[in-house]
Structure formats: C-alpha cells, structure tokens
Amino acid sequence: MKRKKVSKAGRGWYTGWLLHVHRVLWGALMVTVVTHAPARAQGEDRRDGPAYVHIDTNFPEALVFADSLLVGGASAMLLAVPAASRSIRLTAPNPDAWSIAPIARPLDVAPGDTARVVMRFPYHYRIESEPFGADVLIQHLDQGRSIGVTPLLYRSEDPLEGSILVRRIGYISQSIQPGKAVWNRHVVHLEPISELDTATQMNLNPPRPHRAWIDYAALGTALAAGAFAVHYKFKADDLADEYERTRDEALTPRIETHDFRAAVAFGVMQGGVAVFALRLVLR
Structure with missing residues (x-):
C-alpha cells in the first residue's frame, strides 16, 4: 500500500496547530499554579499566625500578659497574642497600687481568630x-x-x-x-x-446641777425605814414568844400586823438605798 505524501504546506499547517495547542495547555497550567499558590501560602500563614484578644475590663490602665509575655495595655481594642498562649493575665501598672492582686483567665483561641475576655477588678x-x-x-x-x-x-x-x-x-x-x-x-x-x-x-453642754438634798433624803429615808423595820420585827418576835407560852389566839392578828409593818419598812429602806446608789453611779 502506498503512503500518501503530505505537501509542505500541509506539514506547516500541522506544525502550527501543535504549537498552538501546546501554548494553550502551558498557559492553563501557569494560571492554575499562580491561582492556587497564594491560597496555599495564605492558609499556611493563617495556621502559623497570631491570635487576637479584646479585653473587657474596668481597669483600662492594666498591663496585659499572654502567659508571661507582655503584649500591651488593656485599653487597646485588639491585642495580638501567640496562638499557643493558654492564659491572659492583667496586672496593675502603678507600683504604688501593689495591693491590687493580678487576675488571670484561661485562653483558647485559634490562629487568626479573636476572643473577648471579661476581666473585672474589685x-x-x-x-x-x-x-x-x-x-x-x-x-x-x-x-x-x-x-x-x-x-x-x-x-x-x-x-x-x-x-x-x-x-x-x-x-x-x-x-x-x-x-x-x-x-x-x-x-x-x-x-x-x-x-x-x-x-x-x-x-x-454644761454639767447638770447636783441636787444634794435628794441624796440626803434617800439616805435618811433608808435609815429611818430600817429603824422602823427593826422595831416592828422585834415586837412581832416578842409577841410570837408570848404566843408560844400562852397559846393565846388573840395575839395572832397583832403578830401579823407587826410583821407586815416590818416588811413595808424594810422595802422602803431598800428603795432609799437604791436611789442613793443610783445617784452615786450617775454622778
């Protein structure tokens, strides 16, 4: 079988077509590489980049530490912290305020993300x-x-x-x-x-006048009442002895009367002594 010969013109057209296809495929490959390489690099940067923290506190002057690393002041809107940080700690910036104890909170935030941490001081x-x-x-x-x-x-x-x-x-x-x-x-x-x-x-606030006559009256009343109490008690005892000898029932009312008077006099004596003692305490 005879092979059909291709003319020079046909060979030129065929070669040009192959070169065109090669250029198209190469351009598509370059577009793919250029398009996906930045995305991959961006993803790698995100995995390796910092995290961000917003501090909500009543002490904006405080210093912020991520673990043991000072990252700024609490008044900042956002603070970049290492993504591996496990705690946030706030301390007073003024050495004179040493009585303010630091406060700390646990931290768990992914690279590129932002966490809001509430930290209130007393x-x-x-x-x-x-x-x-x-x-x-x-x-x-x-x-x-x-x-x-x-x-x-x-x-x-x-x-x-x-x-x-x-x-x-x-x-x-x-x-x-x-x-x-x-x-x-x-x-x-x-x-x-x-x-x-x-x-x-x-x-x-002048001192109140001291009324001495009240002291004398209370003390005199106590002495007089004490004397009457003794007098009536002795009379009641004498009548009681007589009753023991004679068993005269007529003596019973008189004994009870003298005992009652002795008891009343004794009570008045105690009242006078109490008034005198109270005025001594309040003097």
Missing part, C-alpha cells in the same frame, strides 16, 4: 490619716457604717456610694468622696480641736 480604697487610728465610716442615705480604722485598705465589688467620714476624738472630722476608679487612695490630715472649740463645746 474596687480598692486606701484610707490613711495623720494622725493614724481614726475611725472610717461609709455614709450613704443618712446611714453610717464603720469599715475599720486608718490605715485601712477596703475592697468592694462595686464602687462605693455616698461619702467616707474620717473621725478621731480630739480632731475635726473630715468627709471625702470615695472615687469610682479601681485604685483610690486618700490621705486625710486631721486638724486638732483648739482650746476655744473645746470650751465652746463644754458651754454648749
């Missing part, structure tokens, strides 16, 4: 006075409640309402506003009451 009130040893009271709605003696550190889950009264005997009391921050420190200088103020207070 409210701290540091009250100092010069001189120290002053009573500290919280006054709210016309009521006072003692919370301790200066120097004092008081913690509350909510901000204190009303006012804080600092008072000490011999000094002028002072009232201060507690504050709404997490850390509130107050140093109160108490002024001593002057001699003039002391004299004024004494004049406003």
